[in-house]
Amino acid sequence: MNQKFLLKIAEKLGTPLYVYSEEQIRKNYREFLSAFKSRYRNTKIFYALKANSSLAICHILRQEGSCADVVSIGELKVAQRIGIKPKDIIFTNNSKTDQDLDDAIEAGIIVNIDSIDELHRLHKIAKNKRKAVNVSFRVNPAIDPKTHPKISTGLKESKFGIHLENNIALDAYITAQTLDWIEIKGIHTHIGSQITDMNAFKDMTEKIMQFTLELKEKIGLELKFIDLGGGLGIQYTDDATPTPDDYAGTIIPVVNEYNKKLNYEPELWFEPGRYILGNVGVLLCKVTGVKETPYKKFVNVDAGFNVLMRPSMYDSYHRIQVLNRIDENATETYDIVGNICESGDILARERKLPRVKGGDIIAVYDTGAYGFSMSSQYNQRPRPAEILTWGGTVEVIREKETFDDLLRNQKAPNDLID
Numbered sequence: 185m186n187q188k189f190l191l192k193i194a195e196k197l198g199t200p201l202y203v204y205s206e207e208q209i210r211k212n213y214r215e216f217l218s219a220f221k222s223r224y225r226n227t228k229i230f231y232a233l234k235a236n237s238s239l240a241i242c243h244i245l246r247q248e249g250s251c252a253d254v255v256s257i258g259e260l261k262v263a264q265r266i267g268i269k270p271k272d273i274i275f276t277n278n279s280k281t282d283q284d285l286d287d288a289i290e291a292g293i294i295v296n297i298d299s300i301d302e303l304h305r306l307h308k309i310a311k312n313k314r315k316a317v318n319v320s321f322r323v324n325p326a327i328d329p330k331t332h333p334k335i336s337t338g339l340k341e342s343k344f345g346i347h348l349e350n351n352i353a354l355d356a357y358i359t360a361q362t363l364d365w366i367e368i369k370g371i372h373t374h375i376g377s378q379i380t381d382m383n384a385f386k387d388m389t390e391k392i393m394q395f396t397l398e399l400k401e402k403i404g405l406e407l408k409f410i411d412l413g414g415g416l417g418i419q420y421t422d423d424a425t426p427t428p429d430d431y432a433g434t435i436i437p438v439v440n441e442y443n444k445k446l447n448y449e450p451e452l453w454f455e456p457g458r459y460i461l462g463n464v465g466v467l468l469c470k471v472t473g474v475k476e477t478p479y480k481k482f483v484n485v486d487a488g489f490n491v492l493m494r495p496s497m498y499d500s501y502h503r504i505q506v507l508n509r510i511d512e513n514a515t516e517t518y519d520i521v522g523n524i525c526e527s528g529d530i531l532a533r534e535r536k537l538p539r540v541k542g543g544d545i546i547a548v549y550d551t552g553a554y555g556f557s558m559s560s561q562y563n564q565r566p567r568p569a570e571i572l573t574w575g576g577t578v579e580v581i582r583e584k585e586t587f588d589d590l591l592r593n594q595k596a597p598n599d600l601i602d
């Protein structure tokens with residue numbers, strides 16, 4: 185999406201605004217799929233809806249043939265709404281309620297079990313409903329993915345998964361084999377997000393394949409699928425990052441090696457979110473004014489961490505451009521700050537930009553994943569609109585919320601309203 189086009193969209197539709205490129209979504213999906221499929225025929229992609237669960241986005245991925253990784257019944261509703269078949273939906277979460285489990289059984293999707301306690305609760309509900317449920321276990325391989333601590337999920341101390349050590353995961357499979365209403369279909373792991381260290385993925389694959397072999401040798405269990413989760417990083421800065429081709433080139437030889445010993449070929453599943461959506465989206469915001477203190481220069485914009493949480497939550501870096509000044513020299517150093525009443529509401533620190541003025545339009549790049557989906561109404565602010573572009577066309581796929589939306593579902597005594 186070129187800068188002039190983005191500027192025009194901002195002028196026409198207002199800010200803040202998320203803009204996505206449909207071409208880029210399809211391109212990323214195809215790149216990811218073909219990197220694996222060209223090396224391993226039995227590959228399936230389960231797009232991680234948490235990256236962006238807007239209907240139009242998910243629908244595009246459905247058209248591309250994607251299955252769905254959901255983490256809540258809300259995300260399940262999205263997957264159902266766009267017509268993804270139950271057998272193509274996997275439900276992962278470490279803290280499912282009995283109602284969640286009941287809904288999942290009813291929907292006929294795969295439940296990815298996170299604890300022994302959950303296995304027993306799930307079985308009890310399935311037995312009561314007299315409806316068998318397909319399951320996998322999320323295992324914790326105790327691997328440091330060398331990414332931000334808040335998005336590392338397979339460490340020994342993490343809250344996720346069933347540990348491989350001391351036969352804990354093996355015992356879970358053995359127990360599951362004795363339960364009439366549980367159908368074991370696979371194994372799952374997800375060690376973190378924004379991973380750029382291919383060795384972490386290699387170690388993860390070795391541990392999962394070794395355990396899959398153990399399941400076959402010790403309890404005669406063959407799995408339909410091995411789900412290695414998501415996690416591949418994208419390039420936010422000037423430093424190049426590994427591609428799906430690098431990732432597939434690293435792990436598929438490991439899988440093939442183990443398959444010889446397994447004597448069968450399980451399906452390989454992946455759950456990319458960030459790689460498919462990250463570089464697809466741009467957040468457009470407007471400069472409300474510039475402030476110079478004796479210590480710093482601030483650019484105030486009309487979007488805060490209620491719109492884009494990542495910089496405040498993970499100190500993440502996003503490229504920034506002043507769209508109406510791309511030909512001007514970067515002579516100033518600014519902090520670009522949001523409109524939320526908290527000091528941590530900083531979108532970008534110490535950026536060299538041309539001299540900025542009120543009314544300028546700023547683009548915050550690579551915000552398609554975990555941008556809108558993590559937005560909130562904090563400070564009683566409506567969430568922004570989302571726009572999809574295709575060639576030169578522009579479509580609103582989610583309207584901006586209104587002030588009425590903010591008050592909807594609330595109650596106050598009439599005398600307080602008056």
Ligand code: LLP
Pocket residue numbers: 232234235253276335374376377378413414415416455456457458459494498553554558
């Ligand atoms: N599968 C599972 C079970 C997950 O928990 C996640 C992400 C994914 C797949 C997709 O991972 P990806 O390919 O997108 O890395 N809000 C954070 C990222 C949190 C990721 C949570 N789980 C951020 O903005 O960086």
